[in-house]
Amino acid sequence: DIVMTQSPDSLGVSLGERATINCKSSQSVLYSSNNKNYLAWYQQKPGQPPKLLIYWASTRESGVPDRFSGSGSGTDFTLTITSLQPEDVAVYYCQHYYLTPPAFGQGTKVEIK
Amino acid sequence: QVQLVESGGGVVQPGRSLRLSCTVSGFAFSPYGMHWVRQAPGKGLEWVAVIGYDGINKDYADSVKGRFTISRDNSKNTLYLQMNSLRDEDTAVYYCARDGPGRPAAGTLYFQHWGQGTLVTVSS
Numbered sequence: 131d132i133v134m135t136q137s138p139d140s141l142g143v144s145l146g147e148r149a150t151i152n153c154k155s156s157q158s159v160l161y162s163s164n165n166k167n168y169l170a171w172y173q174q175k176p177g178q179p180p181k182l183l184i185y186w187a188s189t190r191e192s193g194v195p196d197r198f199s200g201s202g203s204g205t206d207f208t209l210t211i212t213s214l215q216p217e218d219v220a221v222y223y224c225q226h227y228y229l230t231p232p233a234f235g236q237g238t239k240v241e242i243k
Numbered sequence: 244q245v246q247l248v249e250s251g252g253g254v255v256q257p258g259r260s261l262r263l264s265c266t267v268s269g270f271a272f273s274p275y276g277m278h279w280v281r282q283a284p285g286k287g288l289e290w291v292a293v294i295g296y297d298g299i300n301k302d303y304a305d306s307v308k309g310r311f312t313i314s315r316d317n318s319k320n321t322l323y324l325q326m327n328s329l330r331d332e333d334t335a336v337y338y339c340a341r342d343g344p345g346r347p348a349a350g351t352l353y354f355q356h357w358g359q360g361t362l363v364t365v366s367s
Contacts, residue, residue: 161349170353179338179357229350230302234288
Protein backbone atom coordinates (compact mmCIF):
# COMPACT_ATOMS: atom_id res chain seq x y z
CA ASP A 131 0.00 0.00 0.00
CA ILE A 132 1.10 3.59 -0.63
CA VAL A 133 1.40 5.75 2.49
CA MET A 134 0.81 9.50 2.29
CA THR A 135 2.57 11.81 4.75
CA GLN A 136 1.75 15.50 5.06
CA SER A 137 3.73 18.27 6.67
CA PRO A 138 3.22 20.22 8.78
CA ASP A 139 0.34 18.85 10.88
CA SER A 140 -0.83 22.40 11.54
CA LEU A 141 -0.03 25.80 10.14
CA GLY A 142 -0.78 29.33 11.34
CA VAL A 143 -0.68 31.96 8.60
CA SER A 144 -1.54 35.65 8.64
CA LEU A 145 -4.38 36.87 6.44
CA GLY A 146 -3.09 37.64 2.95
CA GLU A 147 0.05 35.59 3.43
CA ARG A 148 1.08 32.35 1.70
CA ALA A 149 0.31 28.90 3.09
CA THR A 150 2.28 25.88 1.87
CA ILE A 151 1.40 22.28 2.62
CA ASN A 152 3.62 19.38 1.63
CA CYS A 153 2.63 15.82 0.83
CA LYS A 154 4.94 12.88 0.26
CA SER A 155 3.97 9.45 -1.04
CA SER A 156 5.87 6.28 -0.12
CA GLN A 157 6.17 5.43 -3.81
CA SER A 158 5.70 7.31 -7.06
CA VAL A 159 2.12 8.06 -8.09
CA LEU A 160 3.18 9.13 -11.58
CA TYR A 161 1.69 6.73 -14.14
CA SER A 162 4.18 6.58 -17.00
CA SER A 163 1.67 5.55 -19.68
CA ASN A 164 -0.25 8.83 -19.48
CA ASN A 165 2.30 10.98 -17.58
CA LYS A 166 -0.29 11.85 -14.93
CA ASN A 167 0.25 12.13 -11.21
CA TYR A 168 -2.63 10.38 -9.41
CA LEU A 169 -2.76 12.94 -6.61
CA ALA A 170 -5.64 15.07 -5.32
CA TRP A 171 -6.11 17.72 -2.64
CA TYR A 172 -9.26 18.21 -0.56
CA GLN A 173 -10.44 20.91 1.84
CA GLN A 174 -12.63 20.03 4.82
CA LYS A 175 -14.28 22.64 7.00
CA PRO A 176 -15.77 21.72 10.39
CA GLY A 177 -19.02 19.80 10.10
CA GLN A 178 -18.76 19.54 6.32
CA PRO A 179 -17.71 16.81 3.90
CA PRO A 180 -14.41 17.13 2.07
CA LYS A 181 -14.37 19.27 -1.06
CA LEU A 182 -12.18 18.52 -4.07
CA LEU A 183 -9.72 21.34 -4.78
CA ILE A 184 -7.04 19.88 -7.07
CA TYR A 185 -6.70 16.67 -9.11
CA TRP A 186 -3.96 15.25 -11.32
CA ALA A 187 -1.68 17.10 -8.88
CA SER A 188 -2.18 20.51 -10.46
CA THR A 189 -5.62 20.77 -12.14
CA ARG A 190 -7.92 23.07 -10.22
CA GLU A 191 -11.52 21.87 -9.86
CA SER A 192 -14.18 24.10 -11.39
CA GLY A 193 -15.15 26.94 -9.06
CA VAL A 194 -12.06 26.73 -6.87
CA PRO A 195 -10.39 30.13 -6.43
CA ASP A 196 -7.12 30.57 -8.28
CA ARG A 197 -5.28 31.34 -5.04
CA PHE A 198 -5.19 27.54 -4.62
CA SER A 199 -2.56 25.74 -6.68
CA GLY A 200 -0.98 22.32 -6.71
CA SER A 201 2.47 21.29 -7.86
CA GLY A 202 4.93 18.42 -7.73
CA SER A 203 5.49 15.06 -9.37
CA GLY A 204 6.42 11.50 -8.51
CA THR A 205 6.50 11.39 -4.72
CA ASP A 206 6.61 15.03 -3.61
CA PHE A 207 3.70 17.44 -3.88
CA THR A 208 2.69 20.87 -2.60
CA LEU A 209 -0.58 22.71 -2.10
CA THR A 210 -0.15 26.48 -2.02
CA ILE A 211 -2.67 29.09 -0.95
CA THR A 212 -1.16 32.34 -2.20
CA SER A 213 -3.15 34.83 -0.14
CA LEU A 214 -4.93 33.27 2.83
CA GLN A 215 -8.55 34.31 3.33
CA PRO A 216 -10.71 33.78 6.44
CA GLU A 217 -12.80 31.19 4.59
CA ASP A 218 -9.68 29.08 3.94
CA VAL A 219 -9.49 27.97 7.58
CA ALA A 220 -9.90 24.22 7.25
CA VAL A 221 -8.12 20.88 7.27
CA TYR A 222 -6.45 19.97 3.99
CA TYR A 223 -5.84 16.40 2.84
CA CYS A 224 -3.76 15.01 0.01
CA GLN A 225 -4.82 11.68 -1.49
CA HIS A 226 -3.34 9.29 -4.01
CA TYR A 227 -5.62 7.31 -6.34
CA TYR A 228 -2.83 5.48 -8.19
CA LEU A 229 -4.07 2.08 -7.02
CA THR A 230 -6.41 0.55 -4.46
CA PRO A 231 -6.46 1.20 -1.65
CA PRO A 232 -6.44 4.93 -2.37
CA ALA A 233 -5.11 6.67 0.71
CA PHE A 234 -5.22 10.06 2.36
CA GLY A 235 -2.57 11.96 4.25
CA GLN A 236 -3.22 12.61 7.92
CA GLY A 237 -4.38 16.17 7.23
CA THR A 238 -2.98 19.66 7.79
CA LYS A 239 -4.97 22.14 9.85
CA VAL A 240 -4.67 25.70 8.55
CA GLU A 241 -5.50 28.51 10.96
CA ILE A 242 -5.22 32.28 11.04
CA LYS A 243 -2.21 33.56 12.94
CA GLN B 244 -27.07 20.02 -9.27
CA VAL B 245 -25.18 16.93 -8.16
CA GLN B 246 -26.48 15.55 -4.87
CA LEU B 247 -25.51 12.51 -2.85
CA VAL B 248 -27.58 11.77 0.24
CA GLU B 249 -26.57 9.09 2.71
CA SER B 250 -28.98 7.40 5.10
CA GLY B 251 -29.17 4.42 7.41
CA GLY B 252 -26.74 5.45 10.12
CA GLY B 253 -27.49 5.09 13.80
CA VAL B 254 -26.46 3.42 17.03
CA VAL B 255 -25.83 -0.32 16.88
CA GLN B 256 -24.34 -2.85 19.27
CA PRO B 257 -21.04 -4.57 18.53
CA GLY B 258 -21.47 -7.65 16.38
CA ARG B 259 -24.69 -6.42 14.80
CA SER B 260 -25.37 -5.26 11.23
CA LEU B 261 -26.37 -2.08 9.50
CA ARG B 262 -27.01 -1.10 5.87
CA LEU B 263 -26.18 2.35 4.58
CA SER B 264 -27.68 3.85 1.43
CA CYS B 265 -26.54 6.71 -0.78
CA THR B 266 -29.14 8.06 -3.17
CA VAL B 267 -27.87 10.31 -5.93
CA SER B 268 -29.46 12.88 -8.20
CA GLY B 269 -28.41 15.54 -10.68
CA PHE B 270 -26.25 13.22 -12.79
CA ALA B 271 -26.41 9.90 -14.59
CA PHE B 272 -25.45 7.36 -11.90
CA SER B 273 -24.55 4.32 -13.99
CA PRO B 274 -21.34 5.56 -15.69
CA TYR B 275 -19.53 6.39 -12.46
CA GLY B 276 -17.47 4.46 -9.97
CA MET B 277 -18.54 5.06 -6.38
CA HIS B 278 -16.79 4.91 -3.02
CA TRP B 279 -17.45 4.83 0.69
CA VAL B 280 -15.07 6.83 2.88
CA ARG B 281 -15.28 7.11 6.65
CA GLN B 282 -14.05 9.50 9.31
CA ALA B 283 -13.85 8.52 12.95
CA PRO B 284 -14.63 11.32 15.42
CA GLY B 285 -11.81 13.88 15.38
CA LYS B 286 -9.74 11.78 12.97
CA GLY B 287 -8.74 11.80 9.33
CA LEU B 288 -10.29 10.25 6.24
CA GLU B 289 -10.18 6.49 5.62
CA TRP B 290 -11.20 4.92 2.33
CA VAL B 291 -13.54 1.96 2.85
CA ALA B 292 -14.67 0.50 -0.46
CA VAL B 293 -15.11 1.08 -4.19
CA ILE B 294 -17.50 -0.31 -6.79
CA GLY B 295 -17.13 0.06 -10.53
CA TYR B 296 -19.75 1.63 -12.74
CA ASP B 297 -21.21 -1.77 -13.66
CA GLY B 298 -21.24 -3.18 -10.15
CA ILE B 299 -18.81 -5.97 -11.03
CA ASN B 300 -15.44 -4.68 -9.86
CA LYS B 301 -15.23 -4.08 -6.11
CA ASP B 302 -12.46 -3.61 -3.59
CA TYR B 303 -12.23 -3.04 0.14
CA ALA B 304 -9.92 -1.72 2.80
CA ASP B 305 -8.26 -4.51 4.77
CA SER B 306 -9.98 -3.21 7.92
CA VAL B 307 -13.44 -4.09 6.56
CA LYS B 308 -12.73 -6.92 4.11
CA GLY B 309 -14.98 -9.91 4.78
CA ARG B 310 -17.37 -7.85 6.94
CA PHE B 311 -18.60 -5.06 4.62
CA THR B 312 -20.17 -5.41 1.16
CA ILE B 313 -20.56 -2.59 -1.33
CA SER B 314 -23.28 -2.80 -3.98
CA ARG B 315 -25.30 -0.58 -6.25
CA ASP B 316 -28.69 -0.51 -7.97
CA ASN B 317 -28.36 1.62 -11.08
CA SER B 318 -32.12 1.50 -11.66
CA LYS B 319 -32.62 3.21 -8.29
CA ASN B 320 -29.62 5.56 -8.46
CA THR B 321 -28.52 4.12 -5.13
CA LEU B 322 -25.27 2.89 -3.61
CA TYR B 323 -25.24 0.59 -0.59
CA LEU B 324 -22.87 -0.51 2.14
CA GLN B 325 -23.85 -3.63 4.09
CA MET B 326 -21.91 -3.65 7.34
CA ASN B 327 -21.82 -6.89 9.34
CA SER B 328 -20.00 -7.88 12.53
CA LEU B 329 -19.62 -4.25 13.50
CA ARG B 330 -16.86 -3.27 15.91
CA ASP B 331 -16.30 -0.26 18.15
CA GLU B 332 -13.63 0.96 15.73
CA ASP B 333 -16.19 1.18 12.91
CA THR B 334 -17.72 4.20 14.66
CA ALA B 335 -17.45 7.04 12.15
CA VAL B 336 -19.22 9.35 9.76
CA TYR B 337 -19.60 7.44 6.50
CA TYR B 338 -19.48 9.41 3.27
CA CYS B 339 -20.33 8.23 -0.20
CA ALA B 340 -18.29 9.81 -2.98
CA ARG B 341 -18.44 9.81 -6.75
CA ASP B 342 -15.48 9.35 -9.05
CA GLY B 343 -14.46 12.01 -11.51
CA PRO B 344 -15.42 11.48 -15.16
CA GLY B 345 -13.91 8.86 -17.41
CA ARG B 346 -12.27 5.49 -16.92
CA PRO B 347 -9.02 5.38 -14.95
CA ALA B 348 -5.97 4.15 -16.83
CA ALA B 349 -4.72 2.94 -13.44
CA GLY B 350 -6.08 2.74 -9.93
CA THR B 351 -9.24 4.71 -9.41
CA LEU B 352 -10.16 8.37 -9.94
CA TYR B 353 -10.30 11.36 -7.65
CA PHE B 354 -13.45 11.84 -5.58
CA GLN B 355 -15.24 14.67 -7.31
CA HIS B 356 -18.48 14.82 -5.31
CA TRP B 357 -19.28 13.85 -1.73
CA GLY B 358 -22.40 13.40 0.33
CA GLN B 359 -22.94 15.05 3.72
CA GLY B 360 -22.32 11.78 5.56
CA THR B 361 -24.23 9.57 7.99
CA LEU B 362 -23.01 8.78 11.51
CA VAL B 363 -22.61 5.18 12.59
CA THR B 364 -22.00 4.61 16.30
CA VAL B 365 -21.09 1.13 17.47
CA SER B 366 -21.59 0.88 21.19
CA SER B 367 -23.02 -1.47 23.77
